Amino acid sequence: MQDNLSPIFAALADPTRRAIIGQLAKGEAHVGDIAKPFLKEMSLPAITKHLKVLESAGLITKTKDAQWRSCKINAKPLEEATHWMEQYREFWEESFDRLDEYLKSIQSKKKSKGKKHGKG
Amino acid sequence: MQDNLSPIFAALADPTRRAIIGQLAKGEAHVGDIAKPFLKEMSLPAITKHLKVLESAGLITKTKDAQWRSCKINAKPLEEATHWMEQYREFWEESFDRLDEYLKSIQSKKKSKGKKHGKG
DNA sequence: TGCATATATAACCAAATTGTTAATTAACCA
DNA sequence: TGGTTAATTAACAATTTGGTTATATATGCA
Numbered sequence: 001m002q003d004n005l006s007p008i009f010a011a012l013a014d015p016t017r018r019a020i021i022g023q024l025a026k027g028e029a030h031v032g033d034i035a036k037p038f039l040k041e042m043s044l045p046a047i048t049k050h051l052k053v054l055e056s057a058g059l060i061t062k063t064k065d066a067q068w069r070s071c072k073i074n075a076k077p078l079e080e081a082t083h084w085m086e087q088y089r090e091f092w093e094e095s096f097d098r099l100d101e102y103l104k105s106i107q108s109k110k111k112s113k114g115k116k117h118g119k120g
Numbered sequence: 121m122q123d124n125l126s127p128i129f130a131a132l133a134d135p136t137r138r139a140i141i142g143q144l145a146k147g148e149a150h151v152g153d154i155a156k157p158f159l160k161e162m163s164l165p166a167i168t169k170h171l172k173v174l175e176s177a178g179l180i181t182k183t184k185d186a187q188w189r190s191c192k193i194n195a196k197p198l199e200e201a202t203h204w205m206e207q208y209r210e211f212w213e214e215s216f217d218r219l220d221e222y223l224k225s226i227q228s229k230k231k232s233k234g235k236k237h238g239k240g
Numbered sequence: 241t242g243c244a245t246a247t248a249t250a251a252c253c254a255a256a257t258t259g260t261t262a263a264t265t266a267a268c269c270a
Numbered sequence: 271t272g273g274t275t276a277a278t279t280a281a282c283a284a285t286t287t288g289g290t291t292a293t294a295t296a297t298g299c300a
Contacts, residue, residue, distance in 0.1 A: 003135050005132075005135075006133050006134065006135055009129045009130075009132040009133035010129075010130070010133035010257095012125075012129040012201075013127075013129035013130035013133055014126065014127050014257095014258085015123050015125075015126055016243060016258095018125065021208070022129075022207075024206070025208055026212065030276080030277095030279095031276070031277060032275090032276065034266070035277095038156065042258090042260090042271065043259075043260065043261080044261070044276090044277075044278095045259085045260080045261085045277090045278075045279080046259055046260080047277095048277065048278060048279085049257090049258070049259085050258090052278095053257095064266095066266095066267060066276090067266070067267040067268070067275065067276045067277075067284080068267095068276065068277085069276080069278095071221070073208070073211055074211075075208045075209075075211030075212040076212055078205045078208050078211070078212060079209075079212040081132075081205060082202055082205045082206070082209075084138070085198045085201060085202045085205075087142075087145070088141070088145055088193070088195045088198050089195075089199075089202075090143065091193055091194075091195030091198070092195040092196055092198060092199040093147070130287095134287090134288085136288095140247080150245065150246080150247095151246070151247060151248095152245095152247080153243090154284095162288085162290090163290065163291080164247075164248095164290070165248075165289085165290080165291085166288070166289055166290080168247065168249085168265060169287090169288070169289080170288085172248095172289095173287095174265065178275070186246090186296095186297060186298070187245065187246045187247070187296060187297040188245095188246065188247085188297095189246080189248095225245090225291075
C-alpha cells in the first residue's frame with residue numbers, strides 16, 4: 001500500500017545521486033558525461049552503481065544508443081515522494097495561524113496524561 | 121551548501137520510521153506508545169534506534185517528562201526536502217502541456233549527438 | 241530503601257551500502 | 271580482425287544499517 005517509497009527516499013539520501021538528478025534535469029546525458037564531474041572523487045563503476053540505484057527507484061531511465069547509455073530523468077517518483085510529504089505540510093505551516101490551536105491541543109493532551117499512563 | 125538533506129531522506133527511507141511520523145502527526149506520544157504497533161515485529165530498542173535516527177534528522181524532538189520521553193513531530197526538515205524536490209516539479213508536470221516542447225528539445229539533442237561524441 | 245516502569249545503552253550480528261581494481265562485454269572503426 | 275572507447279560486471283573490503291538480547295539508568299511510589 002505504500003512501499004515503493006523506500007527505494008525512492010534511499011536513492012535521494014546520497015548527495016552524489018541528488019547531484020546526478022540535478023544534472024539530468026538540464027537534459028539527457030550519457031554515463032560518461034554524468035560521471036565527468038565526479039571522477040576526481042570516485043571511479044566510473046561507482047557512478048554506474050549510483051545510476052543503477054536511481055534506475056531501480058524509477059528516477060531515471062536508460063536507453064541504449066550505440067555504445068552509449070543515454071540517461072533521462074523520470075520525476076514521477078519525486079511526485080510520489082512529494083505527495084507523501086505533503087500530508088504533513090500543515091505541520092510546517094502551523095507555526096503561523098495554526099500555532100494557537102495547536103498549543104491548545106497539546107495542553108489538553110498533557111492534562112489527560114495522568115490517567116492515560118496509569119494503566120501499566 | 122546542501123547536505124543536511126541526506127540524513128532527512130535516509131530517515132524517510134525506512135517504512136517503520138515513516139509510520140512513526142504518521143503516528144506523531146496525530147499528536148505527541150511517548151516511546152512506549154509509539155512502539156506499541158511495532159512490538160510484534162521488532163523490539164523496543166529497535167524503536168529507540170529509529171527514534172534516534174528521526175531525531176538526528178531533526179524530524180522529531182524529544183522532551184523529558186518524568187520517566188517518559190514525549191516525542192513531537194518537527195516537519196521543518198520535510199519542508200526542506202520538499203523544497204529540494206519542488207525544483208523538479210516541472211518534470212512531472214511536463215507530460216501535459218509541456219510534452220511537445222520537451223520532445224522537441226530531446227530531438228534536437230539527438231541530432232547534434234554525432235558531433236557531440238566524436239571528440240573522444 | 242527498594243521495586244516496578246520507561247527508556248537507553250552496550251555488545252554483538254547479518255545484511256546492505258559504497259567504494260575499490262581488474263576483467264568483461266558491446267559497439268564502432270580502420 | 272583487432273584495437274579503441276563506453277559501460278558493466280565481478281570480486282573484494284570497509285562502513286553503515288537495522289535488528290537482537292542483556293544490562294544500565296532514571297523516575298515514581300509503597
